[in-house]
Amino acid sequence: MADFGMDDEDLEQMYQEVILDAARDPHGRVGDQADGGEDSDGDGVTIRVEHEACLAAESHQFNPTCGDQATIHVEVAPGEQGGPDLIQRIVWQGSGCSISQASLSIMVDLVQGQTVDHAMDLAADFRKLMESRGAGIEDEKAQDALGDAMVFQGVSKYPMRIKCALLGWEGMKASVAQALSAGRVGDKAVKEEQA
Amino acid sequence: MVIDDSIRQQFPILDQQVHGHPMVYLDSAATAQKPLAVIDAVRDFYLKDNAGVHRGAHELAARSTMAFEHARSRVAALVGAEGQEGGEEIVVTAGATAALNLLATAFGNASLGRGGKAAQRFALKPGDEVVVSKAEHHSVLLPFQELCYRTGAVLKSFDLDPDGRVLADTADQVITERTKVVAVTHVSNVTGAITDIKPIVRRAHQVGALVVLDVCQSVPHLPIDLHAMDVDFAAWSAHKMYGPTGVGFLYGRRELLEALPPASFGGSMVELAYLDRPASYMDPPARFEAGTQPVAQMIGAGVAADWLMDLGMENVAEHEKAIAIGLLRVGELDGVRILGPTTPEDRIGTVAFDVQGVHPHDVGQYVDSRGIAIRVGHHCAQPVHRHFGLMASNRASTGVYNTVADTDALLDAVSGVRRFFRVA
Ligand SMILES: Cc1ncc(COP(=O)(O)O)c(C=O)c1O
Numbered sequence: 001m002a003d004f005g006m007d008d009e010d011l012e013q014m015y016q017e018v019i020l021d022a023a024r025d026p027h028g029r030v031g032d033q034a035d036g037g038e039d040s041d042g043d044g045v046t047i048r049v050e051h052e053a054c055l056a057a058e059s060h061q062f063n064p065t066c067g068d069q070a071t072i073h074v075e076v077a078p079g080e081q082g083g084p085d086l087i088q089r090i091v092w093q094g095s096g097c098s099i100s101q102a103s104l105s106i107m108v109d110l111v112q113g114q115t116v117d118h119a120m121d122l123a124a125d126f127r128k129l130m131e132s133r134g135a136g137i138e139d140e141k142a143q144d145a146l147g148d149a150m151v152f153q154g155v156s157k158y159p160m161r162i163k164c165a166l167l168g169w170e171g172m173k174a175s176v177a178q179a180l181s182a183g184r185v186g187d188k189a190v191k192e193e194q195a
Numbered sequence: 196m197v198i199d200d201s202i203r204q205q206f207p208i209l210d211q212q213v214h215g216h217p218m219v220y221l222d223s224a225a226t227a228q229k230p231l232a233v234i235d236a237v238r239d240f241y242l243k244d245n246a247g248v249h250r251g252a253h254e255l256a257a258r259s260t261m262a263f264e265h266a267r268s269r270v271a272a273l274v275g276a277e278g279q280e281g282g283e284e285i286v287v288t289a290g291a292t293a294a295l296n297l298l299a300t301a302f303g304n305a306s307l308g309r310g311g312k313a314a315q316r317f318a319l320k321p322g323d324e325v326v327v328s329k330a331e332h333h334s335v336l337l338p339f340q341e342l343c344y345r346t347g348a349v350l351k352s353f354d355l356d357p358d359g360r361v362l363a364d365t366a367d368q369v370i371t372e373r374t375k376v377v378a379v380t381h382v383s384n385v386t387g388a389i390t391d392i393k394p395i396v397r398r399a400h401q402v403g404a405l406v407v408l409d410v411c412q413s414v415p416h417l418p419i420d421l422h423a424m425d426v427d428f429a430a431w432s433a434h435k436m437y438g439p440t441g442v443g444f445l446y447g448r449r450e451l452l453e454a455l456p457p458a459s460f461g462g463s464m465v466e467l468a469y470l471d472r473p474a475s476y477m478d479p480p481a482r483f484e485a486g487t488q489p490v491a492q493m494i495g496a497g498v499a500a501d502w503l504m505d506l507g508m509e510n511v512a513e514h515e516k517a518i519a520i521g522l523l524r525v526g527e528l529d530g531v532r533i534l535g536p537t538t539p540e541d542r543i544g545t546v547a548f549d550v551q552g553v554h555p556h557d558v559g560q561y562v563d564s565r566g567i568a569i570r571v572g573h574h575c576a577q578p579v580h581r582h583f584g585l586m587a588s589n590r591a592s593t594g595v596y597n598t599v600a601d602t603d604a605l606l607d608a609v610s611g612v613r614r615f616f617r618v619a
Binding site: 015023065069096 | 554556577
């Protein structure tokens with residue numbers, strides 16, 4: 001029989017220092033009150049936008065088995081004249097288990113200020129890591145790029161927890177895609193800017 | 196009969212190591228483990244008697260049909276329902292969820308005029324009310340909420356006291372002349388609290404409303420007499436009462452089942468079928484049992500019912516109360532809050548708790564590493580978690596095979612959780 005659980009040693013492996021620390025005070029988390037929580041103008045964005053020139057979007061992620069939830073908010077600076085699109089700001093609201101919280105925190109550290117292409121590459125590598133069933137990934141460049149996120153290798157052994165680790169990354173991908181597609185077809189914010 | 200540790204010998208699954216520890220199973224509210232008597236009955240049936248029921252005339256078909264109907268009568272006996280042929284009050288379904296959906300769909304069909312005049316007592320129209328409670332499992336809440344959306348009826352709910360117990364003494368206010376259906380849980384699968392159904396039944400019947408009781412969490416743990424409780428319908432699953440998965444029950448007072456229109460259509464529920472005229476349907480319970488039935492599972496369920504009656508439900512309740520007292524001590528640990536009554540009166544041994552600062556997913560992982568199985572999440576009951584200001588919780592629940600050593604193991608494990616996750 002496959003053993004999907006863990007003994008004490010596995011437990012330490014899953015909950016490494018980096019994860020426990022990040023989960024206690026995760027980066028990028030914004031409070032409920034200070035930053036809204038109501039979509040007052042119906043544009044799908046609830047967290048206050050800081051960079052007016054950016055394309056803002058949010059993605060709400062929910063894990064129905066355990067109730068982890070996060071709204072990931074991005075502000076993307078569109079690349080001018082063929083330049084790269086940049087993730088100017090990424091913050092989130094939500095709550096969940098330590099795996100989901102730590103993964104959100106480390107994801108924010110990795111993609112904040114980076115190009116969208118780089119963030120998407122990281123997300124793809126992280127997914128490969130999480131699908132590795134504990135084996136990890138061989139690509140050393142990807143390992144270096146993922147940095148702290150490599151600590152989730154231990155989590156990838158546990159099918160019930162992979163979703164927790166992926167929650168933030170999925171939200172980042174979805175919100176960035178939404179920001180860019182809204183911008184490309186001329187979203188409300190962009191049009192108002194230009195008017 | 197006093198239930199002691201020797202009962203565990205009837206549950207071979209309990210005798211295993213998990214992650215280097217003796218397994219402690221505290222998740223019987225999700226599903227109970229099966230005694231050998233049930234496992235053997237299912238195996239024997241497949242070895243010797245397997246055939247469909249109520250179809251065909253060969254020897255095996257006859258044996259299967261007899262065994263199936265015998266099982267129905269044993270299940271009826273367990274809950275004080277009528278089991279005699281021609282008076283059956285137990286409908287076999289795929290489970291509690293299927294039973295509740297069957298009932299809500301049948302009410303919906305009656306609301307569309309199906310089932311003729313006799314079925315009008317189940318019909319809902321705009322402005323009518325359906326009452327549930329904030330402690331409902333989604334399997335009660337959602338079928339009846341959808342029924343309201345389909346018919347224009349209004350969904351109302353009983354509030355809960357700070358312990359999460361249904362405020363039954365507000366029945367006179369919550370249930371009104373417009374109320375047609377009251378669907379409530381007998382025992383919450385989160386708080387473990389037993390609902391005081393007397394005032395609810397009294398008031399419902401005073402205004403002519405039907406009472407639907409979710410007995411999923413009471414039948415396996417308490418003596419139940421549905422006639423004495425005077426409810427109109429009830430639903431539960433075999434797998435929580437030591438029987439197989441894939442089978443459950445809808446109880447209905449005979450007179451009501453006879454008036455209720457069918458909800459699921461197909462083979463074995465119809466007397467005469469035509470291409471150009473409506474069919475005529477069979478009497479209950481067959482009217483509600485379309486398609487090939489879960490025969491082996493039902494036979495296992497009948498054996499489970501007998502097995503429980505042999506133990507004596509009073510004895511089961513008494514044994515589990517002792518275990519519940521052990522589990523409730525978890526509330527004395529630093530940073531641990533019980534969601535539900537903190538004393539053993541009027542509750543069963545299903546104990547949900549919150550560990551301050553540690554998400555249930557992490558608590559579950561931690562105690563699992565010590566070989567202990569509890570449930571974490573919202574347990575398919577989100578509104579009651581909202582009542583406690585939470586999204587999810589941890590839940591330990593008892594079965595006849597649990598021991599005080601099991602509760603000690605849980606307490607020991609939970610007491611280490613906050614330190615491990617650096618919140619204490
Ligand atoms: C109180 C309660 N009601 C309804 C159900 C639904 O039962 P099932 O999932 O077996 O259909 C359950 C169990 O999941 C329950 O605990």
